[in-house]
Amino acid sequence: DGGITQSPKYLFRKEGQNVTLSCEQNLNHDAMYWYRQDPGQGLRLIYYSQIVNDFQKGDIAEGYSVSREKKESFPLTVTSAQKNPTAFYLCASSPNRGQGNQPQHFGDGTRLSIL
Amino acid sequence: DQQVKQNSPSLSVQEGRISILNCDYTNSMFDYFLWYKKYPAEGPTFLISISSIKDKNEDGRFTVFLNKSAKHLSLHIVPSQPGDSAVYFCAAPRESNYQLIWGAGTKLIIKP
Numbered sequence: 001d002g003g004i005t006q007s008p009k010y011l012f013r014k015e016g017q018n019v020t021l022s023c024e025q026n027l028n029h030d031a032m033y034w035y036r037q038d039p040g041q042g043l044r045l046i047y048y049s050q051i052v053n054d055f056q057k058g059d060i061a062e063g064y065s066v067s068r069e070k071k072e073s074f075p076l077t078v079t080s081a082q083k084n085p086t087a088f089y090l091c092a093s094s095p096n097r098g099q100g101n102q103p104q105h106f107g108d109g110t111r112l113s114i115l
Numbered sequence: 116d117q118q119v120k121q122n123s124p125s126l127s128v129q130e131g132r133i134s135i136l137n138c139d140y141t142n143s144m145f146d147y148f149l150w151y152k153k154y155p156a157e158g159p160t161f162l163i164s165i166s167s168i169k170d171k172n173e174d175g176r177f178t179v180f181l182n183k184s185a186k187h188l189s190l191h192i193v194p195s196q197p198g199d200s201a202v203y204f205c206a207a208p209r210e211s212n213y214q215l216i217w218g219a220g221t222k223l224i225i226k227p
Binding site for chain 2: 004006009033040041042043044045048056058090091092101103104105106107108109111
């Protein structure tokens, strides 16, 4: 049963701490994405990767970092430089290196809160 | 720079009636539009899409209409069912890198 798994579902971060959100997919998709959703707003793109060992900044990359060492995995690190990290984080994937007309498949998200 | 706009934060519709969700865009270069549905604490799921060469696309109870001259699209759900209660997002791929630009979403509430 293919899909995208995000973990943990809930995460708490202390001030000045880096945290890493996991995203794994077994859909054999080339492209993967990280989005942030804030209340009353649409999804905003943080980073995306169209192929292994390559990734590009999205609209709000500051304070975040990613890696794409394996096709199945695209972890997101929220660094201490991200001053307002409290949000719902969504990971997605799509086939064919992220062509715009390919629907993206989403995980169930990670809610990050600051202690 | 909000290129995809959903101006209604919420919409309440009686079960069995038609739900109409609206989306406006500013970039005439968009050539494809997608609608996603999202339940609380879950990721969005793809619902239906439309290419700019068409003005209508239908899939069961869901129909999307595109009016290019008005830069407006709408999603019609008929008949509306309780399971349709969710947040609906419209999105369009950016021409420069194909990454999606998302509207803010409309929360649809189906009343019994």
